[in-house]
Amino acid sequence: MVPKLFTPIQLGGITLPNRIVVSPMCQYQADDGCMNDWHLVHLGHLSYGGAGLMMIEATHVTREGRITHGCAGIYSEHNEAAMARVIQACRRLSRNPIGIQLAHAGRKGSSQVPWEGREWLRPDQSPWQTVAPSPIPFGEGWHTPHELSVSEIRSQVEAFVAATVRSKRIGFDVVELHSAHGYLLHQFLSPLSNQRKDAYGANRMKFPLEVAAAVRETWPKDRALGARISAHDFADGGLGPDDAVAYAKELKRIGFDYVCVSSGGISPAARPAIAPRYQVPLAAAVKKASGIVVQAVGMIVDPHQAGAIVADGHADCVALARGFLDDPRWVWHAAAALGTDAVYPPQYLRARPEHWPGAALTPHRPTPERS
Numbered sequence: 001m002v003p004k005l006f007t008p009i010q011l012g013g014i015t016l017p018n019r020i021v022v023s024p025m026c027q028y029q030a031d032d033g034c035m036n037d038w039h040l041v042h043l044g045h046l047s048y049g050g051a052g053l054m055m056i057e058a059t060h061v062t063r064e065g066r067i068t069h070g071c072a073g074i075y076s077e078h079n080e081a082a083m084a085r086v087i088q089a090c091r092r093l094s095r096n097p098i099g100i101q102l103a104h105a106g107r108k109g110s111s112q113v114p115w116e117g118r119e120w121l122r123p124d125q126s127p128w129q130t131v132a133p134s135p136i137p138f139g140e141g142w143h144t145p146h147e148l149s150v151s152e153i154r155s156q157v158e159a160f161v162a163a164t165v166r167s168k169r170i171g172f173d174v175v176e177l178h179s180a181h182g183y184l185l186h187q188f189l190s191p192l193s194n195q196r197k198d199a200y201g202a203n204r205m206k207f208p209l210e211v212a213a214a215v216r217e218t219w220p221k222d223r224a225l226g227a228r229i230s231a232h233d234f235a236d237g238g239l240g241p242d243d244a245v246a247y248a249k250e251l252k253r254i255g256f257d258y259v260c261v262s263s264g265g266i267s268p269a270a271r272p273a274i275a276p277r278y279q280v281p282l283a284a285a286v287k288k289a290s291g292i293v294v295q296a297v298g299m300i301v302d303p304h305q306a307g308a309i310v311a312d313g314h315a316d317c318v319a320l321a322r323g324f325l326d327d328p329r330w331v332w333h334a335a336a337a338l339g340t341d342a343v344y345p346p347q348y349l350r351a352r353p354e355h356w357p358g359a360a361l362t363p364h365r366p367t368p369e370r371s
């Protein structure tokens with residue numbers, strides 16, 4: 001019998017051929033938001049690795065909404081053309097669905113790329129003014145964000161809509177709103193970052209749900225729409241799983257097809273105890289209480305573990321990030337480990353387990369002496 005992990009699933013109007021998702025991963029390599037050859041090679045490789053859905057990195061809806069100078073954007077026609085070139089190339093390599101994660105970094109913008117410090121940009125590093133629900137910095141030393149006025153909030157909603165229109169033109173199958181990891185939508189949701197006295201503070205879901213409704217209106221129903229949410233702030237006075245359930249229910253009511261359940265990111269001090277499958281209980285809680293399709297993510301690496309998360313009903317799909325950086329062929333190796341078939345491009349068919357000389361291969365990787 002085919003393991004459930006390798007069975008198709010319907011997400012809104014599209015069908016994923018299996019339940020394995022390439023999690024969105026910033027590459028910090030773009031030129032003023034434009035993707036380039038790095039993204040072509042990085043995504044090209046991942047696109048024919050057999051994942052049921054390949055999500056591309058957090059792509060920012062405004063220039064000041066980028067996390068770093070190297071982050072991808074979708075705020076100009078140059079961004080759109082550069083991204084279309086990369087996605088069209090991936091389409092020639094694989095028929096599997098491809099999704100875009102739309103994001104705005106809010107007060108976490110204007111920061112250094114991870115390998116240059118991951119802190120706020122210093123005066124000689126071309127920093128920019130960040131924006132947020134309240135003028136509360138992300139952490140000590142970080143830039144104080146400008147508090148968005150109501151009319152500026154409306155402009156942000158429009159920026160998400162414009163980005164959705166561009167995503168449609170590029171031909172993505174999935175749009176995912178980045179509503180996690182302490183970025184702008186999450187900043188509105190969390191009482192730690194939203195201390196507004198107006199309607200956007202009284203109802204902290206107001207702005208994210210306005211964005212969600214406007215994007216739902218714009219994005220075709222025959223494709224899929226989802227959101228990544230942080231189901232725990234891991235900080236005193238922050239959000240917890242019940243808040244995530246309430247938010248997921250609202251997204252479902254608006255017509256969202258799935259949520260990917262992550263956690264953390266609202267403050268540098270707040271860190272979960274990271275261990276294998278540590279966010280799976282959060283995903284299971286959101287799935288059970290909201291009834292929406294759920295992706296689990298976070299330290300899911302072992303194929304048997306991934307198979308069990310789906311087979312046992314904790315989540316409908318699993319998303320992997322570092323697992324795919326380490327092994328872009330994770331899906332093929334997981335299929336071998338779980339005793340099922342994966343789809344290889346014909347050029348790579350001779351890498352299938354049965355084509356290796358000698359009988360005994362390790363469950364999902366040829367031993368070095370046979371390679």
Ligand SMILES: Cc1cc2nc3c(=O)[nH]c(=O)nc-3n(C[C@H](O)[C@H](O)[C@H](O)COP(=O)(O)O)c2cc1C
Nearest residue numbers: 023024025026057058297298299300320321322323
């Ligand atoms: C290099 C890298 C870049 C990431 N960029 C994003 C991103 O753009 N959007 C996002 O929601 N999460 C991002 N993440 C988080 C991952 O998608 C994922 O949730 C996290 O790494 C946990 O999964 P893992 O244990 O399989 O790596 C990134 C992670 C890595 C390692």
